[in-house]
Amino acid sequence: MNWDEFSHWGQQISNWAADYHKTLADRPVRAQTAPGEIASQLEIAPPESGEPMEAIMADFERIVMPGITHWQHPRFFAYFPANAAPPSMLAEMLVTTIAAQCMLWQTAPAATEVESVMVDWLRQALGLPDGMTGVIQDSASSATLSAVLTIRERATGYTGNRQGLNTKGALRIYCSDQVHSSIDRACWVAGIGQDNLIKLPTQGPTYAIDVVALEAAIRDDIEVGHVPAGIIAITGGTGVGACDDLEVVADIAQKYDLYTHLDAAWAGSAMICPEFREALWGGADRYDSIVFNPHKWMGAQFDCAIQFLHDAGPQLNTLKIEPEYLKTTGAEVTNYSEWTIPLGRRFRALKIWFLLRSYGVDGLRTRIRNHVVWANEVAEKIGAMEGFEITTGPILSLFSFRCPGDDAMQQRLVDALNDDGRIYLTQGMFDGRKIIRFQVGQFDTTRDDVLMAADVIREVWETLK
Template identity: 80%
Template sequence: MDWDAFAHWGKHISDWAADYHKTLPERPVRAQTSPGEIAAQLPPKPPETAEAMEDVLSDFERIVMPGITHWQHPRFFAYFSANAAPPSMLAEMLVTTIAAQCMLWQTSPAATEMEGVMVDWLRQALGLPEGYTGVIQDSASSATLSAVLSMRERATGYTGNRDGLCAKGNLRIYCSDQVHSSIDRACWVAGIGQENLVKLPTTGPRYALDVDALRKVIADDLDAGHTPAGIIAITGGTGVGASDELGPVLDVAREHDLYTHLDAAWAGAAMICPELRAEFWQGVDGYDSIVFNPHKWLGAQFDCSIQFLADPQPQLNTLKIEPEYLKTSGDAVTNYSEWTIPLGRRFRALKIWFLIRSYGLEGLRQRIRNHVSWSCELCEHIRGMEGFEIVTEPILSLFSFRCPGDDSNQQRLVDALNDDGRIYITQGAFDGRKVIRFQVGQFDTTREDVMMAGDVIEDVWRKTA
C-alpha cells in the first residue's frame, strides 16, 4: 500500500467510524454469535499473494463485526466501561501514524515531557497534594504489580531481585475481601503467593476494610515470624464499589512502616468532582502508590492508567535496569521505562491532552455527576419492582440487585437480558449470593438510555419468570 492509497482508505475508515458510532443504538450491545462461529469463517491458511483492501474491509464487515460486543454502546452497563471519547480516538490515530516507541526521553522527548505534565494535570484534577509524581501505565493491573513488587523489595531491603525469595520468609500483604483479582495475580507474579495475600472482612455501608481486624492480623503475623510488606486499599471496588476508610488504613500502615497502594481504578476518576472527595478520598494524602484509569470513566481511549507515586524511588529501585545501550548522556532526564515493567512504551499522554482540552474538567465532571444521579434513579425504579431486592445500595454509579428466586434465576435473567440485546449487564457475587450488577459509565449514555434499562429488565423478566 502506498501513501495515496493509505489516505484514501483512511478517509473511508474515518467515515465508517462516524457512521458506526451514530448507529450504535440500533445494534445489539453484546455480540450475538456462538463460540467458534467467527473462527470458522477465517481461512485456515494465510494468503500467499496480496489481496485488495476492498475485499479485506468487506470481510471485516461480514466476519468481524457480528462478533463484536459494542463497548461504546450507550446501553453498555456491564463491567466498567472502557470509554473512547472522539478526541482521544483522534489522538490515537496520530499516535499510530507517528508510531514512536517512547521508552526513553531521547526516543521521543515530546512524549516524555507531555507525560510528566499530563500526570500533574490529573494530580491537580483529583485534588492530590503537590509532590506526587507518576507514570502512565497500560492498565491498573500493571500499576498494582509494580506496587506489589516495590512492597516486596522494600520489605527485603531491596535484595529480592538479586537473591530471589528463598530464605526471605513469608512476606505478607493485606487487603479486604473486595479487592479486584488483579491483586491476587500481582501476588502470584511477584512470588508472594496466594496464601500470603491476607484478605480481611469489610464493615459498614461502603464495605470498608475492617481496620481492627487488620491490626490484629498484623500483630499475629509478627508473632508468627512473618514479614508484613504492604497494604492495598480500594476506592470503588469492582464487585459492589467497596471503598475503604483511607485515613485509618494509612494509620495502621504507618504504625508498622508498610508500603501502601490504593486501587482507585474506576472510582478515582470521580474524584475530579470536589463534592465527592469528602466521602471517598479523605486520607488519600500519604499513600505511596495510587492508580486510576482515565480509560474508564474519563473517556480516554484504552489503554491508559495513571500511577501516582508519593516518592518514585522505591519503584525505581525495584524496576530500573540500565544496560549500556539504554543509557542517556547529557543533561539529566526522566526515562519512564525505568518506572514500569515493560521497556517499550506508547505515547499515551497525547490522548489525555486532547481529551482534557476538548471537554475541560467541568465537562467531564458533569458526565460523572449525571451517571451517579441516573444510577440512583434507576435503582429506585428497580426497588419498586415486585419481588426485586436491592442488595447493595449505589456507590457512585454502581449498585446490585436480585430478581425473585434463587441464584439460578439471577443467572437466567442476566443471560436473557444479554441475549435480548437491548442492554448488556453482568452477574456478580456478594455475601455468598449471586447478584445482578449494574453500572452507569458509558461516555455518551443518556438518562433515557439508563431508564430504558429498567423497562427492559421488567419486560424480559415477565417473559422469563
C-alpha cells in the same frame, strides 16, 4: 499499499467510524455469535498474495463486526466502561501514525515531557498534593504489579531481585475481601504467593475493610515471625464499589511502617468532582502508590492508567535496569521505562492532552455527576419492581440487585437480558449470593438510555416468570 491509497482508506475508515458511533444504539450491545463462529469463517492458511482493501473491508464487515460486543454502546452497563471519547480516538490515530517507541526521553522527547505534564494535570484534577509524581501504565493490573513488586523489594531491603525470596520469610500483604483479582495475580507473579495475601472482612455502608481485623492480622503475623510488607486499599471495588476508610488504613500502615497502594481504577475518575472526595478520598494523599484508569470513566481511549507515586524512589529501586545501550548521556532526563515493567512504551499521554483540552475538567465532571444521579434513579425504579431487591445501594454509579428466585434465576435473567440485546449486564457474588451488577458510565449514555434499562429488565423478567 502506497500513501495515496493509505490517505483514501484512512478517509473511508474515518467515515465508517463516525457512522458506526452514530448507529450504535440500533445494534445489540453484546455479540450474538456462538463460540467458534468467527474463526470458522477465516481461511486456514495465510494468503500467498495480497488482496485489495475493498475485499478486506468487506470481510471485516461480514466476519468481524457480528462478533463485536459494543463497549461504546450507550446501554453498556456491564463490568466498568472502557470509554473512547472522539478526541482521544483522534489522538490515537496520530500516535499510530507517528508510531514512536517512547521508552526513553531521547527516543521520544515530546512523549516523555507531555506525559510528565499530563500526570500533573490529573494530580491537580483529583485534588492530590503537590510533589506527587507518576507514570502512565497500560492498565491498573500493571500498576498494581509494579506496586506489589515495590512492596516486596522494600520489605527485603531491595535484595529480592538479586537474591530471590527463599530466605526472606513469608512476606504478607493485607487487603479486603473486595479487592480485584488483579491483586491476587500480582501476588502470584511477584512470588509473594496467594497464601500470603491476607484478605479481611468488610463492614459498614461502604463495605470497608475491618480495620480492627487488619491490625490484629498484622500483630499476629509479627508474633509468629512473618514479615508484614504492605497494605492494598480500594476506593470503588469492582464487585459492589467497596471503599475503605483510607485515613484509618494509612494510620495503621504508618504505625507498622508498611508500604501502601490504593486501587481506585474505576472510582478515581470521580474524584475530579470535589463533592465525592470527603467520603471516598480522604487520606488518599498519604498513600505511596495510587492507580486510576482514565480509560474507564473519564473517556480516554483504552489503554491508559495513571499510577501516582508519593516518592518514585522505591519503585525505581525495584524496576530500574540500565544496560549500556539504554543509557542517556547529557542533561539529566526522565526515562519512564525505568518506572514500569515493560521497556517499550506507547505515547499514551497525547490522548489525555486532547481529551482535557476538548472537554475541560468541568465538562468531564458534568458527565460523571449525571451518571451518578441516573444510577440512583434507575436503582429506585428497579427496587420498586415487585419482588426485586437492591442488594447493594449505589456507590457513585454502581449498584447491584436480585430478582425473585434463587441464584440460578439470577443467572437466567442476566443471560436472557444479554440475549435480548438492548442492554448488557453482568453477574457477581456478594455475601454468598449471586447478584446482578449495574453500572452507569458509558461516555455518551443519556438519562433515557439508563432509565430504559429498568423497562427492559421488567419486560424480560415477565417472560421468565
